[in-house]
Amino acid sequence: MTVSTCSRVGSPGPGPPATVWVVSNRGIVAVVGTIGLALTFAAPASATSARLPYGPGPKVHYTVQRQPAPGACHYRYTKTRQPLPDVHCTPGALNPKVTQATISVTICRVGYTTTIRPSSSVTAAEKRANAKSYHYTGRLGDAEYDHLVSLELGGDPNDPRNLWVEPPSPGHKAGSGVNNPKDKIENQAKALVCGRKVTLAAMQQAIATNWTTALAAVGHPTGR
Numbered sequence: 001m002t003v004s005t006c007s008r009v010g011s012p013g014p015g016p017p018a019t020v021w022v023v024s025n026r027g028i029v030a031v032v033g034t035i036g037l038a039l040t041f042a043a044p045a046s047a048t049s050a051r052l053p054y055g056p057g058p059k060v061h062y063t064v065q066r067q068p069a070p071g072a073c074h075y076r077y078t079k080t081r082q083p084l085p086d087v088h089c090t091p092g093a094l095n096p097k098v099t100q101a102t103i104s105v106t107i108c109r110v111g112y113t114t115t116i117r118p119s120s121s122v123t124a125a126e127k128r129a130n131a132k133s134y135h136y137t138g139r140l141g142d143a144e145y146d147h148l149v150s151l152e153l154g155g156d157p158n159d160p161r162n163l164w165v166e167p168p169s170p171g172h173k174a175g176s177g178v179n180n181p182k183d184k185i186e187n188q189a190k191a192l193v194c195g196r197k198v199t200l201a202a203m204q205q206a207i208a209t210n211w212t213t214a215l216a217a218v219g220h221p222t223g224r
Contacts, residue, residue, distance in 0.1 A: 052149070052208055055093035055156025058116035065160045067129040075134060075167065082181070082212045085164040089133060090148050092208035093162040098154030100200045106154070108194040113151040118158045126158075131165045142168050144178045148211075149204050150186040153193065182211045188223030189214060 073089035095116070098106045106112050127145035136143060146166040149155030156162045168174075169181055189207060192198040198218045206214035215223050 052092050052094050052204060053161065054096045055159030055162060057096045058157055062118040062122045062158050064122050064125045065158055067126060067160055068133040070132040071135050073130075073134045073164070078210070078212050080212070081170045083167045083169070084210060084212075085148055085166070086134070089161075090164040091161055092148045092204070093156040093159035094149060094204060095151070095154050095156045098200070103154075103194065103200055107152050107190065116157050117151060122158065123163075126160070126163065127165055130160075130163065134165055136165045136167060138167060139174060140165075141177055142172065142174060144180050146180070146182065149208055150190075152186060152190045153204055153207060154200060155204075185211055185214060185223070188220075192218070192220055192223070 068089045073086040075086065076084040078084065095106075123145050127140065127143075130145065131137075131140060131143070144166045146164060147155040147157075148162050148164060151157060166180065166182070168179070172179060186207070189198075189203050192215075193200050193203050198220065202218050203214070206217040209217070215221050
C-alpha cells in the first residue's frame with residue numbers, strides 16, 4: 001500500500017498537503033483530510049485489469065440498448081485532459097467471434113467491421129440516452145459515440161458496456177464535428193495485432209484501461 005498527497009485546489013504553489021489519499025493496488029481506498037477539494041484522476045490501470053467480459057456479439061438486426069441512468073456515469077481525464085470513460089459504466093466488452101485464432105478472418109480481413117456495425121438508427125437513439133448517462137451537455141455532433149474497444153480490435157458492436165459518448169479532446173473547435181485522436185491509436189493498434197507484434201488480448205486490455213497510453217503499455221509507444 002502507498003500513500004499519496006495532493007494540495008488544495010487553487011494553491012499558488014507547493015505547500016503542505018491538504019489531503020492524504022491512501023492507495024492500494026485496487027485504487028483509492030481511504031481519504032483523510034479536509035473537504036472542499038476538487039481533483040480528477042484517471043483511474044489506475046488496476047481498475048480495468050480484470051478480464052474483459054464478452055458481449056452478445058454481432059447480430060443480423062440490432063435493437064436499441066438500455067443505457068445507464070441519467071447522471072450515473074462520470075468522465076475521467078488524463079493529465080493532458082484527454083477523456084476516459086467511467087470504469088463502471090463503460091468497462092469495455094468483447095466480440096466473442098474475434099479471438100487470437102480468428103483474427104485473420106475477422107478484424108484483419110478488409111471490410112469486416114462494416115458487416116457488423118449497428119445502423120445509425122440504433123446508435124443515434126443510444127447516443128442521446130448515453131449523453132444523459134454521462135451528463136454530456138455539449139454539441140452531440142462534436143462527440144463520438146465510441147466503442148471503447150473498437151470494432152477493429154474485437155470490441156462488441158452494441159453492448160452498452162462498450163459504448164460511450166466521448167467528448168471532444170482539448171483544442172477541439174466547437175461545431176467542427178468529430179475529430180478523435182483515439183481513432184489513430186486504434187488504427188495503429190490494429191496494425192500491431194494483425195502484424196502479430198502484439199497479442200489481441202494484450203491490446204484489448206491496454207485500450208480498455210487507458211487509450212492514451214495503450215501503445216506504450218504493449219511496448220510500442222510509436223505505434224510501430
